[in-house]
Amino acid sequence: MDYLSHLNPPQREGVENLEGPTMIIAGAGSGKTRVLTYRIAHLITVKNVDPFSILALTFTNKAAKEMRERIEKIVGTDARNLWMGTFHSVFARILRAEADKLGYPSNFTIYDTEDSKSLIRAIVREMGLDDKVYKQNVVYSRISGAKNNLVSWQNYMNNSVYVSEDEQAQKPKMGAIYKEYVQRCFRSGAMDFDDLLFNTNVLFRDHLDVLNKYQQRFKYVMIDEFQDTNISQYLITKRLSAVHQNICVVGDDAQSIYAFRGANIQNILNFEKDYPDLRVIKLEQNYRSTQNIVNAANSVILKNAAQLKKNVWTQNDDGELVHLIKSTSDNEEGRLVASSIFEDKNNKKLENKDFAILYRTNSQSRAMEEALRKSNIPYRIYGGLSFYQRKEIKDLLAYLRFTINHNDEQSFRRIINLPKRGIGASSVDKIVVSAFENDLGIWDVLQKSQRILPNRAANAVDNFVTLIKSFKIRIARADAYDTAAFIAKQSGLLKELYDDKTIEGLNRYENVQELLNAIKEFVDDEQQEDKSLEAFIADVALLTDADNEDKDSNNDHVNLMTIHSAKGLEFKHVFIVGMEEDLFPSQMMLNSRADLEEERRLFYVALTRAMEKVTLSYALTRYRFGRLKNCEPSRFIEEIDPTYIKVDRKFNRSEPMGNLNNGSGSSVYAKNLVAQRKTERKAVPPGKKLHTPSPDFAPSDTRSLDTGMKVEHPKFGFGEVKKMDVEGANRKATIEFENFGEKTLLLTFAKLRIMEN
DNA sequence: TACGCCATGTTTTTT
DNA sequence: ACATGGCGTA
Numbered sequence: 001m002d003y004l005s006h007l008n009p010p011q012r013e014g015v016e017n018l019e020g021p022t023m024i025i026a027g028a029g030s031g032k033t034r035v036l037t038y039r040i041a042h043l044i045t046v047k048n049v050d051p052f053s054i055l056a057l058t059f060t061n062k063a064a065k066e067m068r069e070r071i072e073k074i075v076g077t078d079a080r081n082l083w084m085g086t087f088h089s090v091f092a093r094i095l096r097a098e099a100d101k102l103g104y105p106s107n108f109t110i111y112d113t114e115d116s117k118s119l120i121r122a123i124v125r126e127m128g129l130d131d132k133v134y135k136q137n138v139v140y141s142r143i144s145g146a147k148n149n150l151v152s153w154q155n156y157m158n159n160s161v162y163v164s165e166d167e168q169a170q171k172p173k174m175g176a177i178y179k180e181y182v183q184r185c186f187r188s189g190a191m192d193f194d195d196l197l198f199n200t201n202v203l204f205r206d207h208l209d210v211l212n213k214y215q216q217r218f219k220y221v222m223i224d225e226f227q228d229t230n231i232s233q234y235l236i237t238k239r240l241s242a243v244h245q246n247i248c249v250v251g252d253d254a255q256s257i258y259a260f261r262g263a264n265i266q267n268i269l270n271f272e273k274d275y276p277d278l279r280v281i282k283l284e285q286n287y288r289s290t291q292n293i294v295n296a297a298n299s300v301i302l303k304n305a306a307q308l309k310k311n312v313w314t315q316n317d318d319g320e321l322v323h324l325i326k327s328t329s330d331n332e333e334g335r336l337v338a339s340s341i342f343e344d345k346n347n348k349k350l351e352n353k354d355f356a357i358l359y360r361t362n363s364q365s366r367a368m369e370e371a372l373r374k375s376n377i378p379y380r381i382y383g384g385l386s387f388y389q390r391k392e393i394k395d396l397l398a399y400l401r402f403t404i405n406h407n408d409e410q411s412f413r414r415i416i417n418l419p420k421r422g423i424g425a426s427s428v429d430k431i432v433v434s435a436f437e438n439d440l441g442i443w444d445v446l447q448k449s450q451r452i453l454p455n456r457a458a459n460a461v462d463n464f465v466t467l468i469k470s471f472k473i474r475i476a477r478a479d480a481y482d483t484a485a486f487i488a489k490q491s492g493l494l495k496e497l498y499d500d501k502t503i504e505g506l507n508r509y510e511n512v513q514e515l516l517n518a519i520k521e522f523v524d525d526e527q528q529e530d531k532s533l534e535a536f537i538a539d540v541a542l543l544t545d546a547d548n549e550d551k552d553s554n555n556d557h558v559n560l561m562t563i564h565s566a567k568g569l570e571f572k573h574v575f576i577v578g579m580e581e582d583l584f585p586s587q588m589m590l591n592s593r594a595d596l597e598e599e600r601r602l603f604y605v606a607l608t609r610a611m612e613k614v615t616l617s618y619a620l621t622r623y624r625f626g627r628l629k630n631c632e633p634s635r636f637i638e639e640i641d642p643t644y645i646k647v648d649r650k651f652n653r654s655e656p657m658g659n660l661n662n663g664s665g666s667s668v669y670a671k672n673l674v675a676q677r678k679t680e681r682k683a684v685p686p687g688k689k690l691h692t693p694s695p696d697f698a699p700s701d702t703r704s705l706d707t708g709m710k711v712e713h714p715k716f717g718f719g720e721v722k723k724m725d726v727e728g729a730n731r732k733a734t735i736e737f738e739n740f741g742e743k744t745l746l747l748t749f750a751k752l753r754i755m756e757n
Numbered sequence: 758t759a760c761g762c763c764a765t766g767t768t769t770t771t772t
Numbered sequence: 773a774c775a776t777g778g779c780g781t782a
Contacts, residue, residue, distance in 0.1 A: 060772075088772050113771085137767095193772060260770065361769055363773090383771080417758095424758050542772070564770045586769050602770080625767075626773045 003038055003074065007031075014281045015039045018047060018220070021241075021275035022248040023268070027312035028297070028608035029288025029570070032250055036224060037067055039248070040082065041074040043220055051081035055218040057237070059225040061086055061543065063568055067224075080527070083218070087233050088193060089542050091200040094214065095191070096538065101207050102199055107404050107534055109190040110541035114389065115410040116140055116181075116192045122413075123180050126433070129173055138171075143178050147194035148230045148262035150201055153179040187441060188409040197232040204239045215243040225568070226251030226271075230262035238274065247275075253308050254301050257564060257602045259594070265306065284311050288570055288611050290319025292644045296614070297607040299641035304597045321646035322607075323615040324637065330364070330578075330622040334371030337575050337617060341558060342375060344573060344613075352378055354572035356559040358606050360584040364577065365560050367623075372558060382561035388543055392497060392508040393515050397540060399487050403471040404534050406443035409435075419492045421464060427457045467491070480533040481523040485516055563606045574610035576603075579618040580631040603636045616645075711735060 004012055014024050014035040026032035040056060043049040058064040064085045072079035083090060092110065099106040111119070117136040120143075124134045146156050156162050157175040166174040185192060191199060204211040221241040223229065226249035229237075241247035249271060256265050272278055286294050294314045301307065325340075327333040341355050357368050357379075365381055372379045387393060398414035405411075409432065416431075417423045430452050435445045445452075449461040467490065474483050488494045497509040523531045559571065578584055585599035607614055618633045637645075709721045719737035736742050 086772060196772090257770075258772090261772080363768060366773095420759075422758065426758090562770065583769095588769060599769095623773085 003041070007035070007038070008285060010281050010283050011035050014283070015042050017279060017281075018043055019246060020277065020279060021245055021271075022279045022281065023226075023271055024248065024250040024281045024283060025308060025310060026250055026252050026283040027286060027310055028252065028255065028604070029286040029294075029314075030283035030312070031287055032224075032252075032283060033063075033067065033070075033568075035283065036222065036250055037070045037074075040067075040222070041071050044071075044075045044078060049220060051075075051078050052083070053217055053219040054222070055083040055090070055220070055240070056222040057087050057090060057224065057233075058084065059086065059228060059567070061089065063224065064089075086542065087229070087236070088196050089539055091236065092191075092196050092539065092542065095196065095199055095203065098203055098207070098210055101210060102203060103186070104191070104199075105189045105405065107189075107538075109188065109401050109405045109408045109411065110196070111185065111190050111192040111410060112389070112541045113140070113193070114394075115190075118413070119184060119410055120177065120181060122432070123177055123184065126429075126436075127173065127177065127180070129177075134171060134173065134177065139174065139177055142174055143181060144192075144194050145262060146178065147198045148232045150198065150232055150235065152198075153182050184409060184436075187407065187435070187439075189405050189407045189441075190410070194232070197230075197236065200236050201232060201239075204236065211239060212243075214240055219244050220246045221248070223247075223249045224251075227253050227256035227265060227268060228258040228263040229267055230264055231267070232262075234264075234267045234270070245275075253306075254304075254310070254601055255567070255605050255608075257567065257598060257605055259598050268308070282310060284313060286312050286314040286316070286608075289314060289608060290316050290612060292319050292321055293607060293610050293612075293614055296322050296640050296644040297604050299644065300600060300607065300636065300639050301604045303639055304600055306594070306597060320613045322640060322644055323613070324579075324645060324647045325615060325617045326633075327617065327619045328621060329628075330367040330619045331370070333577055333617050333619045334367040334369075335374075337368065337577060337615075338371040338375040338377060340575075340615065341372075341377060341573075350572060352556045352558045355575070356561070356566065356569070356571035356573070356609065357575045357577060358561060358563045358566050358609065359576075359578050360563060360586060360602075361578075362562055364583075368560055368577065378554070378557040379560055380557040382559065383565040386543075387511070387514075388540060390508075390511055392493075392512050396484075396488055396491075396493055396512055396515060397537070399471075399491050399493065400484060400533060400537055403468055403475060403483075403487060404537055406468070407441035409442055412442050415491070416461075416464065419496045421460045423457055423460050423464070427453055427461075431461075475533050479523050479531040480536040481516070481520045483533045484519045484536075488512060488516065563602050566609050567605060570609055570611055572611045573613045573615070574606065575615045575617060576606045577617045578622070579616045579634040579637055580622065581634050583622070583631070584634055585636065600636065600639075 004015065007015060011031055011034070014022070015038040018039070024032070024035065026035070036056070040054060043054060044051055056064070056067070058067065068079055068082060068084050071082070085093075095102070095104070096106045096108070099108060117140050120139050121131060121136045124131050124136070124139065146153075146162070151159065151162070153175065156178055163172075163175065166172055185195065204214075218240050221237055221244075223237055228251070237247060249268075251268060253265055253268055256263060259265070272280075289297075291314055294312060294316075298312060325333075325336055327336055337357060341352075344350055344355075345352070359365065359368075362383065369379065369381070388397070395414060395418060398411040401408050402411040402415060413428060413432075416428055431442065431445050431449065434440070434452050435442050438445070446461055446465050449465075450458040453461060470490070471483070471487050474486050478486070494509070494512065497505060497512060500506075500508070519536055522528060522536050528535070559569075563576075582590075584603070585596060589595040589599045616637060618631065618637070620631055621628050622631050623629070707721050707724055710718065711721060712718050717737060717739050719735040721733050722736050722742065723734040734742060
């Protein structure tokens with residue numbers, strides 16, 4: 001096989017040794033994906049293994065898709081038959097096939113995080129508990145943590161550790177909420193993300209015939225990004241590969257960055273115990289980055305106590321030193337990065353897509369976007385609010401979901417009064433409570449709504465039921481696109497959005513059309529055999545918009561994303577912005593040594609994305625919650641061996657800060673920001689424009705507002721800003737309007753257009 | 758029941 | 773800065 005000649009000895013060992021348990025410890029940039037790709041190709045072409053019996057689990061859908069394409073280039077269309085995908089998507093597929101064994105319908109709904117949290121919130125209220133004590137985020141992560149450790153609600157309530165922890169935290173009802181949540185999901189015919197893994201474990205534990213079937217089927221099991229798997233995931237694969245023992249995991253403990261989600265480095269250590277005859281292969285030569293970048297990254301990760309022994313090295317040139325730039329504000333940081341990109345593009349003949357701007361939190365994208373837009377540099381934001389998480393999209397999806405699964409409580413709550421049908425919160429509560437008390441599904445209760453609801457509401461519910469039934473009939477006869485378009489129209493959703501002529505409304509309408517287009521595409525896809533709505537809906541909850549890219553003709557843009565979503569990617573130049581204490585490392589990760597080490601690994605991941613150049617950047621002031629805050633440079637900057645870093649100016653950690661302009665915004669920048677739309681951190685819908693137009697009136701960018709400025713208000717007309725005030729967390733502007741006199745407006749709500757002066 | 762006004766909390770990361 | 777939900781009014 002000619003591809004073998006491109007490999008170094010350990011890489012080759014990883015490709016050629018196909019039998020028995022194998023662990024490949026792959027340092028950053030060591031050609032891990034290449035090894036995995038060739039390994040699978042080798043199985044098919046040399047060992048004549050049927051692709052149907054190969055299971056390859058990846059971290060993202062995108063990674064799976066890319067790998068499949070690369071394999072297809074070597075082995076041809078056979079690659080389509082591989083079982084390849086994320087844990088969640090592969091096991092959702094298996095769970096649908098075996099759902100009856102668990103008492104679930106095969107068309108069960110998948111709840112995303114938002115669905116789960118809102119269900120938790122509803123439960124907490126119904127139980128008469130304080131939702132300030134039982135915060136949905138806290139309860140959710142507690143339940144999620146338990147599920148990922150395979151602790152059922154029964155085990156949870158009997159476990160003295162959990163129970164006493166909850167009592168200590170003054171949250172004794174946690175177990176009861178967990179129980180109710182699980183039962184409600186079950187009755188709704190719904191699984192959340194963690195259930196997909198938890199229930200797969202239950203399936204394989206309690207139905208040995210099923211387990212045996214899949215054990216026989218999957219002769220070879222491979223796991224990418226093994227360092228980011230949790231116990232639940234690990235046990236699934238351990239069970240699956242128990243017969244053939246052909247399990248190969250690939251990972252790098254230094255890049256484990258998902259412990260917060262239950263990922264467990266311990267898995268790597270346990271692996272050696274579980275498979276005594278394990279073959280361990282280390283890929284240590286880095287092909288991606290320059291000498292300086294590799295050395296800088298190594299010097300950082302060295303500060304972590306918990307790690308496997310590994311020596312990442314490279315033969316590449318020294319390259320440039322890591323640059324460090326300092327700005328006075330987040331906006332200036334954006335401008336410096338933008339102009340640096342502009343220069344490098346000219347000087348080094350680079351394209352936009354060679355650059356990535358990485359940050360710790362999604363909210364940091366705003367300043368970068370503004371600066372890039374002003375410099376006319378095309379950019380693309382990855383992650384952030386997904387297309388599929390937008391309200392209007394979720395609304396239509398809820399209709400589709402409910403039509404397929406009539407018991408889905410969360411979808412029901414979304415659509416029962418959308419558009420308004422006169423069914424208010426009290427009616428909804430009655431329906432849900434009645435379902436709960438009689439141990440019925442939502443749909444059963446809806447059929448008999450006149451027993452529990454007053455006439456008017458009951459009639460409205462009857463109409464709703466008839467509507468859904470008409471959708472159901474359509475599903476049986478038409479493909480996904482026809483049905484979805486029919487539902488969008490008949491439900492009244494499209495009309496409601498169409499009638500909304502505001503800019504936001506137009507956008508929403510377009511987004512819904514975009515979803516319909518996506519469904520059309522799905523139907524037209526020749527590789528797609530099942531064109532039913534059910535087939536389309538099945539995996540929608542597992543999609544992120546990272547899966548939707550690449551369709552644009554214009555692919556040359558600067559990449560903006562969080563460090564987490566940069567995992568597995570590489571770029572020539574990488575900017576790591578917001579290198580400030582409390583931001584990176586995050587304030588919330590300073591509580592334990594383990595947390596801080598995870599942040600350090602995150603920094604390591606960021607550094608090692610770069611092929612040629614890394615620029616670190618920090619700002620002395622930054623907006624947070626709309627207020628200007630002082631910042632200190634991150635401790636991580638000092639952790640880089642100074643040999644490999646070039647500081648713009650003398651770097652001084654406790655340098656005194658400049659003048660703070662607190663609250664009312666800075667007039668320096670004000671002049672530049674004229675009636676500019678607040679940055680909407682929205683995902684670019686598939687195949688859509690990169691920039692959004694400016695509306696006439698949008699909630700004002702309050703940072704740009706200052707005394708003396710002329711503004712226009714949709715109701716009060718023209719006026720001049722007289723005074724800016726801060727009261728608590730709110731900022732107010734006193735404005736003298738030409739026709740209405742002086743008004744004091746809360747800037748949070750004021751819709752102002754700032755006139756050029 | 759629907760709607761408008763405003764108080765409050767949130768931002769750590771994602772399948 | 774923004775979303776969310778509570779509360780009062782129509």
